[in-house]
Amino acid sequence: MKPDSMMEEVEVEKAVGLVLAHDLTQIIPGQFKGRLFKKGHVIREEDIPALLSIGKEHIYTLKLQAGYLHEDEAALRLAQAAQGPNVELTEPHEGKITLKSTIHGLVKIDQARIDAVNDIDQVIMSTIRTNAVVKPGQALMGTRVIPLVIEEAKVEQAERAAASAAFPLVEVKPFRPLRVGLITTGSEVFKGRIQDKFGPVVREKLAALGSEVIEQRLAPDESETIAREILRFLREDRADLILLTGGMSVDPDDRTPGAIKQAGTDIVSYGTPMLPGSMLLVGYLEGVPVMGLPGCVMHDPHTSFDVLLPRICAGETITRRDITELGYGGLHHC
Numbered sequence: 001m002k003p004d005s006m007m008e009e010v011e012v013e014k015a016v017g018l019v020l021a022h023d024l025t026q027i028i029p030g031q032f033k034g035r036l037f038k039k040g041h042v043i044r045e046e047d048i049p050a051l052l053s054i055g056k057e058h059i060y061t062l063k064l065q066a067g068y069l070h071e072d073e074a075a076l077r078l079a080q081a082a083q084g085p086n087v088e089l090t091e092p093h094e095g096k097i098t099l100k101s102t103i104h105g106l107v108k109i110d111q112a113r114i115d116a117v118n119d120i121d122q123v124i125m126s127t128i129r130t131n132a133v134v135k136p137g138q139a140l141m142g143t144r145v146i147p148l149v150i151e152e153a154k155v156e157q158a159e160r161a162a163a164s165a166a167f168p169l170v171e172v173k174p175f176r177p178l179r180v181g182l183i184t185t186g187s188e189v190f191k192g193r194i195q196d197k198f199g200p201v202v203r204e205k206l207a208a209l210g211s212e213v214i215e216q217r218l219a220p221d222e223s224e225t226i227a228r229e230i231l232r233f234l235r236e237d238r239a240d241l242i243l244l245t246g247g248m249s250v251d252p253d254d255r256t257p258g259a260i261k262q263a264g265t266d267i268v269s270y271g272t273p274m275l276p277g278s279m280l281l282v283g284y285l286e287g288v289p290v291m292g293l294p295g296c297v298m299h300d301p302h303t304s305f306d307v308l309l310p311r312i313c314a315g316e317t318i319t320r321r322d323i324t325e326l327g328y329g330g331l332h333h334c
């Protein structure tokens with residue numbers, strides 16, 4: 001049986017007493033866009049002018065056959081197939097269901113599987129980008145099918161595509177409260193020639209993700225001293241993350257990358273294909289992440305540091321591949 005034969009058209013004037021088979025939308029540009037009648041509404045005499053005013057001269061009566069799903073049911077099946085931890089579903093509205101975050105955290109969405117679902121005709125999953133920081137209540141994905149009635153087999157195909165990996169398609173990872181050691185390099189700051197402007201910025205970025213600086217130590221442009229402070233944060237303070245500011249580029253006084261290596265850090269990458277933030281360094285020292293932050297982090301609100309820090313706070317390990325992928329679409333300004 002074809003979906004069309006399950007849907008019979010009835011003139012609105014003859015539809016009093018019939019049940020609406022789907023939500024009906026009104027759009028008045030600049031004033032209103034939304035649901036005028038809800039699915040299940042029993043049409044009354046006084047509804048007829050309103051229905052005609054939104055261009056509905058006919059409505060459908062629906063007799064669903066086995067093997068077919070109504071758009072609301074199909075949207076629910078798609079939404080449930082994608083739903084992972086810390087994600088909630090809205091009620092169907094005009095045939096669409098929205099997945100929302102229940103927490104402040106890092107959203108993870110598997111692009112390959114979203115593409116696989118959207119390759120299937122007449123089903124859609126529309127998402128925000130993976131690795132974004134999200135707030136409670138923030139929309140992560142909208143999903144729906146295109147026709148009013150769809151073959152169940154198509155929805156099952158989408159469900160299989162959505163479930164084709166060991167981890168959920170859409171989830172939100174909570175942030176862990178990290179104890180952060182901050183080393184500010186630069187003889188001009190160490191000797192008091194200028195006032196430190198890095199500390200407050202880094203503290204604020206960490207606080208926004210639920211982490212805190214346990215101590216900020218100033219160091220002159222000397223590799224030995226900087227490396228010693230790194231190891232002190234690691235061994236004595238048991239910091240969860242060690243951040244170094246300044247001295248990241250090409251001047252003879254820029255000692256920070258060398259000092260990070262000298263402390264024994266395994267470097268994932270010195271150099272990040274994102275602008276601003278290209279001189280950023282990421283490495284791991286005995287499993288503890290170590291990052292060298294270039295000067296731009298002080299004044300620019302969106303650098304490679306702002307992209308990678310939420311992932312570290314959510315407990316992810318940064319790989320070379322993660323750095324590589326920042327390049328495409330990573331030119332913000334320079």
Ligand SMILES: Nc1nc2c(c(=O)[nH]1)N[C@H]1C(S)=C(S)[C@@H](COP(=O)(O)OP(=O)(O)OC[C@H]3O[C@@H](n4cnc5c(N)ncnc54)[C@H](O)[C@@H]3O)O[C@H]1N2
Binds near residue numbers: 184186197247254294
């Ligand atoms: N010829 C090149 N020039 C630059 C390069 C390069 O590769 N070749 N890289 C550029 C990029 S990208 C950046 S970002 C900047 C800054 O890099 P650094 O991390 O090495 O920054 P510094 O040289 O240490 O300092 C730059 C500037 O900022 C002041 N500063 C540093 N720390 C503090 C602090 N804690 N509080 C206040 N002010 C601070 C410092 O005094 C300098 O004025 O380099 C580009 N240039």
Ligand code: MOO
Binds near residue numbers: 276296303
């Ligand atoms: O590390 Mo620099 O940001 O490319 O300005």
